[in-house]
Amino acid sequence: MAVDYDLIVIGGGSGGLVVAAASALLKAKVALIEKDKLGGDCLWSGCVPSKSLIEASRLAYQIKHSQRFGIYTEATEINFTQAMGYVQEVIATIEPNDSPERFRGFGVEVIFGSGRFIDRGTFEVNGQKLTARAFVIATGSRPAIPPIEGLKEVGFLTNEQVFSLTERPPSLAIIGAGPIGCELGQAFYRLGTEVTLISSRDQLLPKEEPEASAVVETQFIKEGIKIIKNNRVEKVERVDGKKKVWVGNIPLMVDEILVAAGRSPNLETLNLEAAGVTHNSKGINVNQKLQTTNPKIYACGDVLGGYQFTHVASYQASIVIPNALFLPLKKVDYRVIPWATFTDPELARVGLTEAEARKKYNDVDVLKQEFADIDRAQAEGSPQGFAKFIIRSDGEILGAHIVGSSAAELIHEVVLAMSHKLKISALRGIHIYPTLSEVNSKAALLLTKEKYDKNKTLQNLLKTLFNFLRKL
Structure with missing residues (x-):
């Protein structure tokens, strides 16, 4: 039976873009479906803005402590609005690499809209029913929001909103001490915000070697970042214009709350049951060839859970491309997967x-x-x-x-x-x-x-x- 495309890619983040571009350059007929903007979390609310903000904060810290090199400056003035403007400038500079026009130039048909599977071989978007020889799900992930009493009512930030701030919050409580919490916590502190980092475990960056994590923690304490470990936020209230965060029985008054407590896969709207694709709360189930339980549907990137890094999504995309277009022969090998946390x-x-x-x-x-x-x-x-x-x-x-x-x-x-x-x-x-x-x-x-x-x-x-x- 004739199909509309050789490959339909669902999701325009790092993994999806690599699959779409490379497949089109191999002369496959490719459709790329994205509900929002191409570039995904990495460009708009992840790697690019966070590393830009970290660089601004690093310079602020170096200038503040330049006297140890015999260099003296007047009191450092930090214009937070300009620092955030720099972040947006970097995003705008890189964004053309992920623009719809560029991918259409490769021969990819870019379709904007939120769609769903209606059976094992058909994806519906904007009222159109599209078929393909193979599909790739690369819809990424979003911040996981813990069920804390009063949190939604009082309001909070995640990495999806924090880079849109134009005014520096005087004080910030960060729920979660993984890479996002630690990186942004140190960056905001160095830019003048009073920061309290809240960890439910006894170690910051719990996936790392304890003695390596301890070096980072020592630096945080030296700088003045407050750290609360082995404790959870029980509830949040609004009191006199501020946010009262109850960490166990300890009340903490702050101006803003940043939630950095893990990620959840973006799966809910895809109707995966109709496609015969099994999944759990962590992500889609795939084999070593990155095939789902429907052999003509593949998945890559954050939507799998596991290694949620841009470079891993790109690696997984390199496995998916030949498997989906030709024969499913290549297997993933996670023996050598590097990653880094860009604290100082x-x-x-x-x-x-x-x-x-x-x-x-x-x-x-x-x-x-x-x-x-x-x-x-x-x-x-x-x-x-x-x-x-x-x-x-x-x-x-x-x-x-x-x-x-x-x-x-x-x-x-x-x-x-x-x-x-x-x-x-x-x-x-x-x-x-x-x-x-x-x-x-x-x-x-x-x-x-x-x-x-x-x-x-x-x-x-x-x-x-x-x-x-x-x-x-």
């Missing part, structure tokens, strides 16, 4: 944590190199943090965790090594001095030192050899 200091990781590795292997070793021993870190005045490698006895890299200046850049050397199954000895190669990248090479050298320290036979042999040479 930055925190980046790839692979297993130490605890995960010890559960899986019985020959785990840990190498840890402090930034304090890296000359460039000292020169830049950023000696806090470390690089931690989890390896096996033969040098296989199981995971790496870097917390410190430029950690998000430094992790990529490790990603390359792990991707090609290189041993940690590969990182001992020449590194320019003085650079922060020496943290990787020095960590790798620790294994050589450890092996030498344990090899008493070699030490005695060398001692005998040098005694003999001295007598010649």
Whole structure:
């Protein structure tokens, strides 16, 4: 039976855009359906605006503390409206890359509207019934809102509204201490807002190595950010024009509330039951080929739950494209998935944590190199943090965790090594001095030192050899 398209992509975020553009360039007939704006969370309320705001706050912090370098300035004045204007300028600069016109230029038919499946092979949008050889669901996710008494009535912000602020809130309570909460908490504090970070757990950034997270927490406390751990917000009230947040039995008066308590997949309007696609509260169920329970429907990006990062959505898109257009042969491999949290200091990781590795292997070793021993870190005045490698006895890299200046850049050397199954000895190669990248090479050298320290036979042999040479 003839169909309208080779591929229908539902959702114009990072994953959907990659699938649509690449498929069209391969001469497939592609329709891209988006209910709002192309670019998704990353462009409008995620990566792009948050990193722009973080950069503004970083500069504010550096200027405020420049006296340690012998540079004195008058009292730093922060124009919050202009800082937010800069964020919007960056979005406007990048937006043409995700514009409908650009994708139509690739040959993609861009359709704006909210649609739904009406059966296993038909998607309806704007009253049109569209069929295709294959479908890709890439509808992304949205902020999860916890069921807190009074929260909706009093009002709150999420990452979807916070970058539209034009006036700085004098005080801000942040519910959630994951990457979004920590990044925005530090950024707002550095721009002049009094910030209280509320975590339901005993660790900020709970997916990270505890000792790496602790470095970030220490910096937060040093700067003056208030942290409440092991507690939850029970209710919210409005009192005398302010918002009263009850953290357990502790009342907290603030001007604004930012909810950063996780993400929920955007699935409700798709009528997935009619399409034979199963899912749960975390996302759509897929196999290793990213097929749903309907083999002609694929999914990628945040809508799967799991790794909710733009770079992972793009990777998943690269798996979906050949599988959906030709034959479903490619499988995902999540062995080497890096990510970073752009606090100061930055925190980046790839692979297993130490605890995960010890559960899986019985020959785990840990190498840890402090930034304090890296000359460039000292020169830049950023000696806090470390690089931690989890390896096996033969040098296989199981995971790496870097917390410190430029950690998000430094992790990529490790990603390359792990991707090609290189041993940690590969990182001992020449590194320019003085650079922060020496943290990787020095960590790798620790294994050589450890092996030498344990090899008493070699030490005695060398001692005998040098005694003999001295007598010649």
